[in-house]
Amino acid sequence: MQPDVLFRELHQPGRPLVLFNIWDAGSARAVQEAGASALATGSASVAGALGYEDGQELPLDLLLTVVRRIRQSSDLPLSVDFEAGYSDDLNQIAANAARLQDLGVVGINLEDGIPPEQGIRPAREHAARIAAIRDRTDLFVNGRTDLFLQNPATRHADLIEDALARASLYAQAGAGCFFAPGLADAGLIATLCRECPLPVNIMAAPSAPPANELAALQVARISHGPFPWRAAMAALTQAAGEEFRILA
Template sequence: MSFASLHQPGKPLILFNIWDAGSARAVEGAGAVALATGSASVAGANGYADGQQMPFGELLAVAARIRAASDLPLTVDFEAGYADHPEDVARNALRLHGLGVAGINLEDGIPPESGIRPAVEMAGLIVAIRRATDLFINARTDLFLQNPPAAHAGLMDQALERARLYADAGASGFFAPGLVDPGLIGALCKASPLPVNIMKSPAAPAIAELAALGVARISFGPFPWREAMAALAASYRDQVLNGG
């Protein structure tokens, strides 16, 4: 089964985001059918802040190690493409493609959280990547992440317009992290021309509810890495500081 075919509305692909080869093997061993990195997780695991602060060469090295450790399809969080010009973004995507990566996330947020790229400009990046590769391009809009939940209903028309533009440009999926209202998620899934990806944050609906709403892909973003680091710190406190 191809990576694209795993995206089925109502029967979503579950991606429990990883950050290195070891976490890839752990998630694969637990039964995952595909792997996905998260930018905050990979950056944090390597001592960087999120928002393209980690050099692209180091991201390539992480992706290469994961590919060497697992044969599962891998999609890499490509953030905003690690460049500004479409040709350079496409060249970077082609380097990931050369590692055997199945897909990428490309976001319209300008890192680190410096606003939203104009939709036409984002579409131009997608066009350039599509001309260069056959990667699954998961086009992410940061409209909902960069605005409070009370404003989300008023952003739906803009989000759907971006979904249509990104689809026309050659995107494969539409990612709306930060959107947690069930009614809005359902409306997005119904109207989007692309399969919808929702991030399973603590505030988001349960997996079964997201599936019933028509979501085709559920990812966990930075939360697995944060939980793992919290467990590590708690273990240190218990066994070292508290003499456990």
């Protein structure tokens, strides 16, 4: 089966694809050896590992270098966090996405947040970006909304209607999945999964339900975002600190 077809078929509500997000070729090998069905980068993780802040501060050419090394290290289907497309021009966004496809990438995340957290792009503008990419490539586009990330949890119930309207537009534009990072309330996740025209992607986080509960809510994809990289860096800091203290 072709990697892009396999990747699409892995998005099954109730039997979610788990993506333990990676940041380089070494982490790709580790996650593959742990039993992953597919791989996905996280923008904050890739940027942080190279000394950059999240929010498209990492140069696109450097991202492509990282992706190239990951593809040379693994033959699993690979999705790349493409942030907001690295341009405001539709033709350039599509051309940037085509460069990823040329490296063997099968999917991308494309967010409607304006980096770095400068508000939310109008839904139709973001849909036009998705459509431009789909016109130029066969990439599986994970249409991400930052509505829930950029608003407190107390407002999330009021944002579900907006999120569903966005999901409908993103689906019409050619998106294959709808990503709602920051949404952690089980009841709201269930509503989104029930009414969304696309398979739903939720981010695993300390405040979110565990994987088995997300599966029961009919989530189709679980992303771990920056948390694996943060955990690895915390473990490194702790191990180094313990050694330094012993010899102090």
